[in-house]
Amino acid sequence: MKTRDKILLSSLELFNERGERNVTTNHIAAHLAISPGNLYYHFRNKSDIIYEIFLEYEKLVDFYLDIPEDRAMTLADMTFYLESVFDGLWSYRFFHRDLEYLLDSDQRLRQDYREFTQRCLTAINRIFERLAEAGIIEAQPEALRAAMSLNVWLVVTNWMAFLKTAHAEETYANLTLNELKQGIYQVLTLELPYLTPAYRDRVLELREQYRPTLSDQEEAAPELSRVASR
Protein backbone atom coordinates (compact mmCIF):
# COMPACT_ATOMS: atom_id res chain seq x y z
CA MET A 1 0.00 0.00 0.00
CA LYS A 2 1.16 3.50 -0.83
CA THR A 3 2.47 5.58 2.06
CA ARG A 4 -0.13 8.21 1.31
CA ASP A 5 -2.95 5.72 1.76
CA LYS A 6 -1.36 4.30 4.87
CA ILE A 7 -1.32 7.79 6.35
CA LEU A 8 -5.03 8.24 5.65
CA LEU A 9 -5.85 4.85 7.10
CA SER A 10 -3.79 5.29 10.25
CA SER A 11 -5.10 8.79 10.77
CA LEU A 12 -8.70 7.61 10.58
CA GLU A 13 -7.94 4.80 12.98
CA LEU A 14 -6.24 7.06 15.51
CA PHE A 15 -8.83 9.82 15.16
CA ASN A 16 -11.64 7.35 15.78
CA GLU A 17 -9.88 5.82 18.76
CA ARG A 18 -8.64 8.93 20.52
CA GLY A 19 -10.42 11.87 18.95
CA GLU A 20 -8.89 14.22 16.41
CA ARG A 21 -7.93 16.70 19.12
CA ASN A 22 -5.76 14.12 20.85
CA VAL A 23 -3.94 12.95 17.74
CA THR A 24 -1.01 14.97 16.38
CA THR A 25 0.77 14.58 13.07
CA ASN A 26 3.76 13.30 15.03
CA HIS A 27 1.57 10.61 16.58
CA ILE A 28 0.40 9.53 13.17
CA ALA A 29 3.95 9.36 11.83
CA ALA A 30 5.14 7.46 14.90
CA HIS A 31 2.27 5.01 14.60
CA LEU A 32 3.31 4.26 11.04
CA ALA A 33 7.02 4.29 11.96
CA ILE A 34 7.73 6.93 9.35
CA SER A 35 9.30 10.35 9.81
CA PRO A 36 7.29 13.58 10.21
CA GLY A 37 9.05 14.83 7.12
CA ASN A 38 7.68 11.91 5.16
CA LEU A 39 4.16 12.62 6.35
CA TYR A 40 4.48 16.26 5.32
CA TYR A 41 5.80 15.21 1.97
CA HIS A 42 2.42 13.60 1.29
CA PHE A 43 0.16 16.12 3.01
CA ARG A 44 0.59 19.85 3.38
CA ASN A 45 -0.98 19.85 6.83
CA LYS A 46 -3.31 18.08 9.23
CA SER A 47 -6.38 19.76 7.75
CA ASP A 48 -5.63 18.23 4.38
CA ILE A 49 -5.59 14.77 5.90
CA ILE A 50 -8.92 15.37 7.56
CA TYR A 51 -10.38 16.81 4.40
CA GLU A 52 -9.43 13.76 2.36
CA ILE A 53 -10.91 11.47 4.97
CA PHE A 54 -14.10 13.50 4.80
CA LEU A 55 -14.21 13.06 1.02
CA GLU A 56 -14.13 9.29 1.53
CA TYR A 57 -16.90 9.52 4.12
CA GLU A 58 -18.97 11.68 1.82
CA LYS A 59 -18.51 9.27 -1.05
CA LEU A 60 -19.53 6.32 1.08
CA VAL A 61 -22.72 7.92 2.37
CA ASP A 62 -23.65 9.30 -1.02
CA PHE A 63 -23.29 5.80 -2.38
CA TYR A 64 -25.47 4.32 0.36
CA LEU A 65 -28.16 6.95 -0.02
CA ASP A 66 -28.56 6.54 -3.74
CA ILE A 67 -32.26 5.78 -4.12
CA PRO A 68 -33.45 3.49 -6.91
CA GLU A 69 -36.40 5.03 -8.72
CA ASP A 70 -37.26 2.11 -10.96
CA ARG A 71 -39.16 0.03 -8.41
CA ALA A 72 -41.23 0.38 -5.27
CA MET A 73 -39.36 0.82 -2.02
CA THR A 74 -39.46 -2.02 0.46
CA LEU A 75 -38.95 -2.45 4.17
CA ALA A 76 -35.69 -4.16 3.32
CA ASP A 77 -34.56 -1.00 1.54
CA MET A 78 -35.37 1.08 4.58
CA THR A 79 -33.46 -1.31 6.82
CA PHE A 80 -30.53 -1.14 4.46
CA TYR A 81 -30.48 2.66 4.56
CA LEU A 82 -30.60 2.71 8.32
CA GLU A 83 -27.93 0.06 8.75
CA SER A 84 -25.69 1.68 6.17
CA VAL A 85 -25.94 5.14 7.63
CA PHE A 86 -24.97 3.88 11.07
CA ASP A 87 -22.15 1.83 9.55
CA GLY A 88 -20.85 5.01 7.96
CA LEU A 89 -21.16 6.94 11.18
CA TRP A 90 -19.23 4.22 12.92
CA SER A 91 -16.39 4.07 10.41
CA TYR A 92 -15.85 7.81 10.52
CA ARG A 93 -17.02 8.43 14.03
CA PHE A 94 -14.30 10.92 14.91
CA PHE A 95 -15.79 13.30 12.43
CA HIS A 96 -18.99 14.31 14.20
CA ARG A 97 -17.18 14.52 17.50
CA ASP A 98 -15.14 17.58 16.63
CA LEU A 99 -17.34 18.73 13.79
CA GLU A 100 -17.64 22.37 14.74
CA TYR A 101 -13.95 22.89 15.26
CA LEU A 102 -13.12 21.10 12.03
CA LEU A 103 -15.56 23.23 10.06
CA ASP A 104 -14.24 26.42 11.66
CA SER A 105 -10.70 25.48 10.70
CA ASP A 106 -11.26 24.63 7.05
CA GLN A 107 -13.43 26.60 4.67
CA ARG A 108 -13.49 23.89 2.01
CA LEU A 109 -14.69 21.38 4.54
CA ARG A 110 -17.29 23.83 5.82
CA GLN A 111 -18.73 24.39 2.37
CA ASP A 112 -18.62 20.72 1.40
CA TYR A 113 -20.13 19.53 4.63
CA ARG A 114 -22.95 22.00 4.29
CA GLU A 115 -23.82 20.65 0.85
CA PHE A 116 -23.40 17.11 2.11
CA THR A 117 -25.94 17.78 4.87
CA GLN A 118 -28.35 19.17 2.32
CA ARG A 119 -27.99 16.09 0.14
CA CYS A 120 -28.59 13.82 3.12
CA LEU A 121 -31.70 15.75 4.11
CA THR A 122 -32.99 15.57 0.57
CA ALA A 123 -32.33 11.84 0.49
CA ILE A 124 -34.16 11.27 3.77
CA ASN A 125 -37.03 13.31 2.47
CA ARG A 126 -37.11 11.27 -0.71
CA ILE A 127 -37.06 8.05 1.25
CA PHE A 128 -40.13 9.17 3.19
CA GLU A 129 -41.81 10.04 -0.09
CA ARG A 130 -41.04 6.65 -1.56
CA LEU A 131 -42.14 4.88 1.62
CA ALA A 132 -45.47 6.66 1.27
CA GLU A 133 -45.72 5.66 -2.38
CA ALA A 134 -45.06 2.07 -1.35
CA GLY A 135 -47.86 2.24 1.20
CA ILE A 136 -45.55 1.76 4.17
CA ILE A 137 -46.17 5.13 5.75
CA GLU A 138 -49.02 7.56 5.23
CA ALA A 139 -48.32 10.40 2.82
CA GLN A 140 -47.67 13.72 4.56
CA PRO A 141 -47.56 17.33 3.37
CA GLU A 142 -44.14 18.44 2.15
CA ALA A 143 -43.61 20.84 5.07
CA LEU A 144 -44.15 18.11 7.61
CA ARG A 145 -42.00 15.67 5.71
CA ALA A 146 -39.18 18.21 5.66
CA ALA A 147 -39.41 18.76 9.40
CA MET A 148 -39.53 15.01 9.99
CA SER A 149 -36.48 14.46 7.81
CA LEU A 150 -34.59 17.06 9.77
CA ASN A 151 -35.54 15.34 13.01
CA VAL A 152 -34.26 12.04 11.65
CA TRP A 153 -30.98 13.73 10.78
CA LEU A 154 -30.70 15.28 14.24
CA VAL A 155 -31.38 11.97 15.96
CA VAL A 156 -28.96 10.05 13.75
CA THR A 157 -26.07 12.49 14.03
CA ASN A 158 -26.47 12.98 17.78
CA TRP A 159 -27.03 9.38 18.79
CA MET A 160 -23.35 8.56 19.18
CA ALA A 161 -22.62 11.60 21.32
CA PHE A 162 -25.50 10.59 23.54
CA LEU A 163 -24.22 7.05 23.92
CA LYS A 164 -20.81 8.36 24.91
CA THR A 165 -22.23 10.53 27.65
CA ALA A 166 -24.42 7.68 28.85
CA HIS A 167 -21.32 5.61 29.50
CA ALA A 168 -19.90 6.09 32.96
CA GLU A 169 -16.27 5.13 33.14
CA GLU A 170 -15.41 3.86 29.74
CA THR A 171 -13.79 6.10 27.20
CA TYR A 172 -14.57 6.94 23.63
CA ALA A 173 -13.06 3.69 22.38
CA ASN A 174 -15.48 1.54 24.34
CA LEU A 175 -18.49 2.05 22.11
CA THR A 176 -19.51 -0.83 19.91
CA LEU A 177 -21.16 -0.86 16.52
CA ASN A 178 -24.03 -2.82 18.00
CA GLU A 179 -24.76 -0.20 20.59
CA LEU A 180 -24.57 2.43 17.91
CA LYS A 181 -27.16 0.65 15.85
CA GLN A 182 -29.66 0.95 18.65
CA GLY A 183 -30.03 4.41 17.19
CA ILE A 184 -32.19 2.68 14.59
CA TYR A 185 -34.68 2.03 17.37
CA GLN A 186 -34.87 5.76 17.96
CA VAL A 187 -35.29 6.57 14.28
CA LEU A 188 -38.07 4.02 13.90
CA THR A 189 -39.72 5.58 16.93
CA LEU A 190 -40.02 8.75 14.89
CA GLU A 191 -41.82 6.88 12.12
CA LEU A 192 -44.25 4.95 14.32
CA PRO A 193 -47.21 7.34 14.21
CA TYR A 194 -47.13 7.53 10.43
CA LEU A 195 -47.10 3.83 9.59
CA THR A 196 -49.97 2.39 7.60
CA PRO A 197 -52.02 -0.34 9.31
CA ALA A 198 -50.74 -2.81 6.74
CA TYR A 199 -47.12 -2.32 7.79
CA ARG A 200 -47.40 -1.21 11.37
CA ASP A 201 -46.84 -4.61 12.95
CA ARG A 202 -43.96 -5.49 10.67
CA VAL A 203 -42.14 -2.27 11.48
CA LEU A 204 -42.81 -2.70 15.18
CA GLU A 205 -41.24 -6.11 14.93
CA LEU A 206 -38.26 -4.73 13.05
CA ARG A 207 -37.88 -2.00 15.63
CA GLU A 208 -37.82 -4.53 18.44
CA GLN A 209 -34.67 -6.01 16.96
CA TYR A 210 -32.80 -2.79 17.70
CA ARG A 211 -34.20 -2.22 21.13
CA PRO A 212 -31.46 -1.48 23.63
CA THR A 213 -30.87 -4.75 25.46
CA LEU A 214 -30.23 -5.07 29.14
CA SER A 215 -26.75 -6.50 28.77
CA ASP A 216 -25.64 -3.79 26.39
CA GLN A 217 -26.96 -0.92 28.42
CA GLU A 218 -26.63 -2.20 31.94
CA GLU A 219 -22.95 -1.35 32.02
CA ALA A 220 -23.67 2.02 30.54
CA ALA A 221 -26.86 3.39 32.02
CA PRO A 222 -28.85 0.87 34.02
CA GLU A 223 -31.71 3.17 34.96
CA LEU A 224 -32.25 4.14 31.35
CA SER A 225 -32.68 0.64 30.04
CA ARG A 226 -35.12 -0.17 32.78
CA VAL A 227 -37.25 2.75 31.69
CA ALA A 228 -36.81 2.01 28.01
CA SER A 229 -37.80 -1.62 28.30
CA ARG A 230 -40.73 -1.29 30.67
Place this chain on the structure above:
Amino acid sequence: MKTRDKILLSSLELFNERGERNVTTNHIAAHLAISPGNLYYHFRNKSDIIYEIFLEYEKLVDFYLDIPEDRAMTLADMTFYLESVFDGLWSYRFFHRDLEYLLDSDQRLRQDYREFTQRCLTAINRIFERLAEAGIIEAQPEALRAAMSLNVWLVVTNWMAFLKTAHAEETYANLTLNELKQGIYQVLTLELPYLTPAYRDRVLELREQYRPTLSDQEEAAPELSRVASR
Protein backbone atom coordinates in the same frame (compact mmCIF):
# COMPACT_ATOMS: atom_id res chain seq x y z
CA MET B 1 -17.37 41.84 41.59
CA LYS B 2 -14.88 39.33 42.97
CA THR B 3 -12.02 38.36 40.68
CA ARG B 4 -13.08 34.75 40.93
CA ASP B 5 -16.52 35.53 39.57
CA LYS B 6 -15.09 37.75 36.89
CA ILE B 7 -12.94 34.85 35.73
CA LEU B 8 -15.98 32.57 35.47
CA LEU B 9 -17.95 35.21 33.59
CA SER B 10 -15.20 36.06 31.14
CA SER B 11 -14.40 32.42 30.57
CA LEU B 12 -18.01 31.65 29.72
CA GLU B 13 -18.14 34.62 27.39
CA LEU B 14 -14.94 33.68 25.57
CA PHE B 15 -15.81 29.99 25.43
CA ASN B 16 -19.20 30.79 23.92
CA GLU B 17 -17.71 33.17 21.39
CA ARG B 18 -14.67 31.23 20.25
CA GLY B 19 -15.12 27.69 21.52
CA GLU B 20 -13.33 26.24 24.52
CA ARG B 21 -10.60 24.78 22.36
CA ASN B 22 -9.63 28.20 21.08
CA VAL B 23 -9.52 29.90 24.49
CA THR B 24 -6.46 29.50 26.71
CA THR B 25 -6.07 30.48 30.34
CA ASN B 26 -3.70 33.19 29.14
CA HIS B 27 -6.43 34.56 26.89
CA ILE B 28 -8.84 34.68 29.78
CA ALA B 29 -6.34 36.49 31.99
CA ALA B 30 -5.48 38.94 29.22
CA HIS B 31 -9.15 39.61 28.55
CA LEU B 32 -9.60 40.53 32.20
CA ALA B 33 -6.28 42.39 32.29
CA ILE B 34 -5.07 40.26 35.17
CA SER B 35 -1.95 38.13 35.39
CA PRO B 36 -1.91 34.38 34.74
CA GLY B 37 -0.66 33.97 38.28
CA ASN B 38 -3.75 35.68 39.56
CA LEU B 39 -6.02 33.40 37.56
CA TYR B 40 -4.23 30.34 38.90
CA TYR B 41 -4.54 31.66 42.42
CA HIS B 42 -8.31 31.33 42.03
CA PHE B 43 -8.47 28.13 39.96
CA ARG B 44 -6.18 25.15 39.98
CA ASN B 45 -6.56 24.63 36.26
CA LYS B 46 -8.72 25.17 33.21
CA SER B 47 -10.80 22.09 33.94
CA ASP B 48 -11.85 23.56 37.26
CA ILE B 49 -13.14 26.68 35.57
CA ILE B 50 -15.15 24.61 33.13
CA TYR B 51 -16.48 22.41 35.89
CA GLU B 52 -17.73 25.39 37.88
CA ILE B 53 -19.42 26.81 34.80
CA PHE B 54 -21.09 23.45 34.27
CA LEU B 55 -22.41 23.52 37.85
CA GLU B 56 -24.08 26.86 37.08
CA TYR B 57 -25.56 25.45 33.89
CA GLU B 58 -26.81 22.39 35.69
CA LYS B 59 -28.41 24.52 38.41
CA LEU B 60 -30.15 26.69 35.85
CA VAL B 61 -31.64 23.81 33.89
CA ASP B 62 -32.63 21.91 37.02
CA PHE B 63 -34.45 25.04 38.15
CA TYR B 64 -36.25 25.40 34.82
CA LEU B 65 -37.26 21.76 34.66
CA ASP B 66 -38.78 21.67 38.11
CA ILE B 67 -42.31 20.45 37.43
CA PRO B 68 -45.16 21.64 39.63
CA GLU B 69 -47.31 18.71 40.70
CA ASP B 70 -50.09 20.67 42.43
CA ARG B 71 -52.02 21.70 39.33
CA ALA B 72 -52.72 20.60 35.77
CA MET B 73 -50.09 21.36 33.18
CA THR B 74 -50.93 23.96 30.55
CA LEU B 75 -49.72 24.83 27.09
CA ALA B 76 -48.10 27.89 28.64
CA ASP B 77 -46.09 25.58 30.88
CA MET B 78 -44.91 23.58 27.90
CA THR B 79 -43.92 26.76 26.08
CA PHE B 80 -42.04 27.89 29.14
CA TYR B 81 -40.07 24.64 29.33
CA LEU B 82 -39.15 24.81 25.69
CA GLU B 83 -38.15 28.46 25.81
CA SER B 84 -36.18 27.97 28.99
CA VAL B 85 -34.27 24.97 27.78
CA PHE B 86 -33.18 26.79 24.65
CA ASP B 87 -32.28 29.87 26.72
CA GLY B 88 -30.06 27.65 28.82
CA LEU B 89 -28.49 26.04 25.78
CA TRP B 90 -27.78 29.49 24.41
CA SER B 91 -26.19 30.85 27.56
CA TYR B 92 -23.85 27.89 27.88
CA ARG B 93 -23.59 27.03 24.23
CA PHE B 94 -19.85 26.30 24.31
CA PHE B 95 -20.57 23.31 26.47
CA HIS B 96 -22.22 20.99 24.00
CA ARG B 97 -19.75 21.95 21.32
CA ASP B 98 -16.78 20.26 22.94
CA LEU B 99 -18.78 17.95 25.14
CA GLU B 100 -16.97 14.72 24.41
CA TYR B 101 -13.52 16.14 24.93
CA LEU B 102 -14.59 17.87 28.13
CA LEU B 103 -16.06 14.67 29.53
CA ASP B 104 -12.97 12.70 28.57
CA SER B 105 -10.76 15.20 30.38
CA ASP B 106 -12.62 15.42 33.67
CA GLN B 107 -14.07 12.46 35.54
CA ARG B 108 -16.17 14.60 37.88
CA LEU B 109 -17.74 16.34 34.94
CA ARG B 110 -18.32 13.03 33.21
CA GLN B 111 -20.15 11.58 36.17
CA ASP B 112 -22.14 14.75 36.87
CA TYR B 113 -23.12 15.23 33.27
CA ARG B 114 -24.32 11.67 33.04
CA GLU B 115 -26.61 12.18 36.01
CA PHE B 116 -27.69 15.52 34.62
CA THR B 117 -28.72 13.86 31.36
CA GLN B 118 -30.70 11.29 33.30
CA ARG B 119 -32.52 13.99 35.24
CA CYS B 120 -33.35 15.83 32.04
CA LEU B 121 -34.69 12.68 30.41
CA THR B 122 -36.79 11.94 33.46
CA ALA B 123 -38.12 15.50 33.42
CA ILE B 124 -39.04 15.32 29.75
CA ASN B 125 -40.74 12.01 30.39
CA ARG B 126 -42.67 13.51 33.28
CA ILE B 127 -43.71 16.48 31.16
CA PHE B 128 -45.17 14.11 28.57
CA GLU B 129 -46.98 12.30 31.33
CA ARG B 130 -48.42 15.50 32.71
CA LEU B 131 -49.39 16.72 29.24
CA ALA B 132 -51.35 13.51 28.81
CA GLU B 133 -53.02 13.98 32.19
CA ALA B 134 -53.99 17.48 31.12
CA GLY B 135 -55.55 16.13 27.93
CA ILE B 136 -53.07 17.90 25.65
CA ILE B 137 -51.49 14.79 24.22
CA GLU B 138 -52.78 11.23 24.15
CA ALA B 139 -51.43 8.96 26.84
CA GLN B 140 -48.79 6.52 25.59
CA PRO B 141 -47.20 3.39 27.02
CA GLU B 142 -44.18 4.05 29.17
CA ALA B 143 -41.76 2.43 26.71
CA LEU B 144 -42.87 4.71 23.90
CA ARG B 145 -42.81 7.75 26.14
CA ALA B 146 -39.22 6.95 27.12
CA ALA B 147 -38.14 6.61 23.50
CA MET B 148 -39.94 9.84 22.63
CA SER B 149 -38.28 11.68 25.49
CA LEU B 150 -34.92 10.53 24.31
CA ASN B 151 -35.68 11.76 20.81
CA VAL B 152 -36.65 15.15 22.22
CA TRP B 153 -33.34 15.27 24.04
CA LEU B 154 -31.42 14.31 20.91
CA VAL B 155 -33.16 16.96 18.84
CA VAL B 156 -32.71 19.67 21.46
CA THR B 157 -29.03 19.02 22.13
CA ASN B 158 -28.12 18.68 18.47
CA TRP B 159 -30.10 21.59 17.09
CA MET B 160 -27.38 24.15 17.64
CA ALA B 161 -24.68 22.06 15.98
CA PHE B 162 -26.99 21.64 13.00
CA LEU B 163 -27.60 25.38 12.72
CA LYS B 164 -23.88 26.03 12.75
CA THR B 165 -23.24 23.63 9.92
CA ALA B 166 -26.17 25.06 7.98
CA HIS B 167 -24.53 28.47 7.95
CA ALA B 168 -22.24 29.02 5.03
CA GLU B 169 -19.65 31.66 5.77
CA GLU B 170 -20.45 32.92 9.20
CA THR B 171 -18.65 31.61 12.22
CA TYR B 172 -19.80 30.23 15.51
CA ALA B 173 -20.48 33.70 16.91
CA ASN B 174 -23.04 34.51 14.24
CA LEU B 175 -25.84 32.44 15.62
CA THR B 176 -28.71 34.25 17.27
CA LEU B 177 -30.95 33.18 20.10
CA ASN B 178 -33.95 33.55 17.81
CA GLU B 179 -32.55 31.16 15.28
CA LEU B 180 -31.77 28.76 18.06
CA LYS B 181 -35.34 28.83 19.23
CA GLN B 182 -36.52 27.53 15.89
CA GLY B 183 -35.48 24.26 17.44
CA ILE B 184 -38.81 24.50 19.24
CA TYR B 185 -40.47 24.01 15.88
CA GLN B 186 -38.61 20.73 15.54
CA VAL B 187 -39.53 19.56 19.01
CA LEU B 188 -43.19 20.37 18.45
CA THR B 189 -42.98 18.41 15.22
CA LEU B 190 -42.19 15.37 17.34
CA GLU B 191 -45.35 15.91 19.39
CA LEU B 192 -47.72 16.51 16.49
CA PRO B 193 -49.01 12.97 15.99
CA TYR B 194 -49.84 12.58 19.64
CA LEU B 195 -51.88 15.74 20.19
CA THR B 196 -55.53 15.43 21.24
CA PRO B 197 -58.12 16.90 18.87
CA ALA B 198 -58.95 19.50 21.50
CA TYR B 199 -55.46 20.95 21.46
CA ARG B 200 -54.20 20.12 18.02
CA ASP B 201 -54.99 23.46 16.42
CA ARG B 202 -53.63 25.47 19.30
CA VAL B 203 -50.32 23.64 19.24
CA LEU B 204 -50.12 23.93 15.47
CA GLU B 205 -50.56 27.66 15.86
CA LEU B 206 -47.91 27.81 18.55
CA ARG B 207 -45.57 25.81 16.36
CA GLU B 208 -46.04 28.20 13.47
CA GLN B 209 -44.55 30.98 15.57
CA TYR B 210 -41.25 29.18 15.61
CA ARG B 211 -41.19 28.16 12.00
CA PRO B 212 -37.88 29.04 10.33
CA THR B 213 -38.44 31.94 7.95
CA LEU B 214 -36.27 33.28 5.19
CA SER B 215 -35.93 36.67 6.87
CA ASP B 216 -34.71 34.96 10.01
CA GLN B 217 -31.46 34.13 8.34
CA GLU B 218 -30.63 37.81 8.00
CA GLU B 219 -32.43 39.55 10.83
CA ALA B 220 -34.04 38.64 14.13
CA ALA B 221 -37.58 37.28 13.92
CA PRO B 222 -39.94 39.85 15.43
CA GLU B 223 -42.82 37.49 16.07
CA LEU B 224 -40.69 35.31 18.30
CA SER B 225 -40.07 37.95 20.94
CA ARG B 226 -43.76 38.13 21.70
CA VAL B 227 -43.83 34.50 22.65
CA ALA B 228 -40.59 34.77 24.54
CA SER B 229 -42.00 37.36 26.93
CA ARG B 230 -45.22 35.56 27.64
Place this chain on the structure above:
DNA sequence: GTATTATTAGAGTATATACTCTAGGGAGTC
Protein backbone atom coordinates in the same frame (compact mmCIF):
# COMPACT_ATOMS: atom_id res chain seq x y z
C1' DG C 1 25.32 3.00 -17.39
C1' DT C 2 23.50 8.23 -16.16
C1' DA C 3 20.01 11.61 -15.21
C1' DT C 4 15.91 12.71 -13.17
C1' DT C 5 12.29 12.30 -10.17
C1' DA C 6 9.88 10.50 -6.17
C1' DT C 7 10.29 9.29 -1.59
C1' DT C 8 12.19 9.13 3.01
C1' DA C 9 14.80 10.14 7.44
C1' DG C 10 15.59 12.84 11.09
C1' DA C 11 17.18 16.74 13.28
C1' DG C 12 15.45 21.11 14.11
C1' DT C 13 12.34 25.39 14.90
C1' DA C 14 8.95 28.84 16.04
C1' DT C 15 5.13 29.20 18.56
C1' DA C 16 1.71 28.08 21.86
C1' DT C 17 -0.04 26.38 26.17
C1' DA C 18 -0.93 25.17 30.82
C1' DC C 19 0.89 26.16 34.72
C1' DT C 20 4.64 27.71 38.57
C1' DC C 21 7.27 30.62 41.50
C1' DT C 22 8.72 34.51 43.93
C1' DA C 23 8.08 38.88 45.48
C1' DG C 24 5.30 42.12 47.09
C1' DG C 25 1.02 45.39 47.85
C1' DG C 26 -3.03 46.57 50.60
C1' DA C 27 -6.16 46.16 54.40
C1' DG C 28 -7.23 44.94 58.82
C1' DT C 29 -5.70 43.98 63.73
C1' DC C 30 -2.95 44.39 67.71
Place this chain on the structure above:
DNA sequence: GACTCCCTAGAGTATATACTCTAATAATAC
Protein backbone atom coordinates in the same frame (compact mmCIF):
# COMPACT_ATOMS: atom_id res chain seq x y z
C1' DG D 1 5.19 49.75 63.72
C1' DA D 2 4.58 44.84 63.02
C1' DC D 3 2.01 40.88 61.89
C1' DT D 4 -1.24 38.33 59.15
C1' DC D 5 -4.04 37.23 55.39
C1' DC D 6 -5.75 37.73 50.96
C1' DC D 7 -4.75 38.91 46.59
C1' DT D 8 -1.93 40.21 42.52
C1' DA D 9 1.94 40.89 39.09
C1' DG D 10 4.83 39.14 35.93
C1' DA D 11 8.69 36.70 34.61
C1' DG D 12 9.60 32.10 33.68
C1' DT D 13 9.34 26.94 32.41
C1' DA D 14 8.54 22.35 30.66
C1' DT D 15 6.24 20.34 27.24
C1' DA D 16 3.75 19.85 23.10
C1' DT D 17 2.63 20.77 18.35
C1' DA D 18 2.52 21.75 13.58
C1' DC D 19 5.56 22.09 10.39
C1' DT D 20 10.46 22.87 7.77
C1' DC D 21 14.90 21.85 5.82
C1' DT D 22 18.60 19.27 4.10
C1' DA D 23 20.56 15.39 2.66
C1' DA D 24 20.32 10.89 1.33
C1' DT D 25 18.20 6.87 -0.85
C1' DA D 26 15.16 4.32 -3.99
C1' DA D 27 12.72 4.15 -8.33
C1' DT D 28 12.24 5.18 -13.02
C1' DA D 29 13.41 6.97 -17.62
C1' DC D 30 16.59 7.29 -21.22
